[in-house]
Amino acid sequence: MADRDPVEGIPTEYWHRLEDGRIQCDLCPRFCRLHEGQRGLCFVRGRRDDRIVLTTYGRSSGFCVDPIEKKPLNHFLPGTPVLSFGTAGCNLACKFCQNWDMSKSREMDTLADQADPEVVAYMAERVGARSIAFTYNDPIIFHEYAIDIARACRERGIRSVAVSSGYVTPEPRAEFYAHMEAVNIDLKAFTERFYKKLTGSELGPVLDTIRYIHHETDTWMELTTLLIPGENDSPEEIERMAAWVREELGPEVPMHFTAFHPDYKMRDYPATSPEALARARAIALESGIHYAYTGNVHDKSGQSTYCHHCGELLIGREWYRLSEWKLDGEGRCTACGTSCAGVFEERPGAWGARRLPVRPGAFARELEAAG
Numbered sequence: 001m002a003d004r005d006p007v008e009g010i011p012t013e014y015w016h017r018l019e020d021g022r023i024q025c026d027l028c029p030r031f032c033r034l035h036e037g038q039r040g041l042c043f044v045r046g047r048r049d050d051r052i053v054l055t056t057y058g059r060s061s062g063f064c065v066d067p068i069e070k071k072p073l074n075h076f077l078p079g080t081p082v083l084s085f086g087t088a089g090c091n092l093a094c095k096f097c098q099n100w101d102m103s104k105s106r107e108m109d110t111l112a113d114q115a116d117p118e119v120v121a122y123m124a125e126r127v128g129a130r131s132i133a134f135t136y137n138d139p140i141i142f143h144e145y146a147i148d149i150a151r152a153c154r155e156r157g158i159r160s161v162a163v164s165s166g167y168v169t170p171e172p173r174a175e176f177y178a179h180m181e182a183v184n185i186d187l188k189a190f191t192e193r194f195y196k197k198l199t200g201s202e203l204g205p206v207l208d209t210i211r212y213i214h215h216e217t218d219t220w221m222e223l224t225t226l227l228i229p230g231e232n233d234s235p236e237e238i239e240r241m242a243a244w245v246r247e248e249l250g251p252e253v254p255m256h257f258t259a260f261h262p263d264y265k266m267r268d269y270p271a272t273s274p275e276a277l278a279r280a281r282a283i284a285l286e287s288g289i290h291y292a293y294t295g296n297v298h299d300k301s302g303q304s305t306y307c308h309h310c311g312e313l314l315i316g317r318e319w320y321r322l323s324e325w326k327l328d329g330e331g332r333c334t335a336c337g338t339s340c341a342g343v344f345e346e347r348p349g350a351w352g353a354r355r356l357p358v359r360p361g362a363f364a365r366e367l368e369a370a371g
């Protein structure tokens with residue numbers, strides 16, 4: 001599994017030595033067991049000088065200011081801009097990866113932008129972002145870098161958002177989520193068969209993480225399932241998934257069902273139909289979930305937020321663009337006064353659907369000049 005390759009990087013904490021001389025990385029349930037010079041499956045953590053190091057600290061695969069709805073997060077500061085970035089590598093091996101150019105890259109870390117945590121936080125402030133999103137690839141594998149950025153951002157009043165598969169072990173998970181104000185977890189399917197066959201991982205640890213975030217942290221959470229025709233889109237599977245969410249977490253965790261486009265190693269599959277997305281959303285709502293959404297298609301009614309009590313349209317939304325807004329300053333329906341779950345302010349942001357790529361170099365120079 002692991003390549004023999006000399007690696008450089010910063011020391012990390014979650015690992016231990018095995019009796020046979022190998023070192024086991026304990027950050028995620030893959031538990032890679034490494035000889036000197038080998039890298040783990042994620043490719044960005046490896047063994048050097050008899051310890052596990054992270055090789056991508058301080059380097060990014062790119063930055064972009066996006067609408068927060070693109071994560072997707074529909075109940076966390078709607079309409080506001082988020083500075084999105086990622087690094088390289090991933091600890092899953094999804095055959096349908098929609099970001100495979102970054103997550104599977106073995107060269108990205110040498111091509112990437114240099115960006116110290118203070119520069120990232122300064123850049124987020126200067127571009128007017130309300131939050132920073134660790135996205136494009138799973139932030140768990142750059143745990144130390146993501147946490148240092150989250151700390152620097154908090155000092156500037158910028159919130160931190162993760163987009164993650166939830167495939168992480170308990171101790172680093174607790175440290176990580178202590179720094180995250182919101183997260184979208186990819187609940188990729190509801191069968192171990194799917195997880196094993198198409199992601200090379202397991203469903204059980206992901207469900208543990210979802211329970212942990214909901215019950216043990218203050219982090220706002222939404223869930224996303226990319227529906228792949230014939231693999232995870234049967235009504236029975238969606239019904240079981242929604243029932244689990246309803247029973248284990250309650251009705252207020254939003255569920256997103258997004259459209260798959262043929263990509264990476266699954267180019268021979270069809271794209272998800274709008275009907276399949278609408279059906280999954282209807283099943284979740286019928287199961288008692290208060291907020292369910294479609295994504296990656298044009299569908300205003302499937303992407304808008306409604307009051308679960310009186311049915312009022314609270315937030316009109318289509319492709320990340322907001323229209324109606326009928327929440328008061330406390331996040332309550334202006335028609336009936338029922339609270340809408342989430343993190344809201346009196347007014348929505350006005351970022352719209354824009355996507356603005358940014359480079360850290362000029363911001364680093366500005367910050368240095370400011371002393």
Ligand code: SF4
Pocket residue numbers: 025026027028029030031032039040041042043045046090091141
């Ligand atoms: S974080 Fe990377 S090196 Fe560590 S166990 Fe997971 S895949 Fe292996």
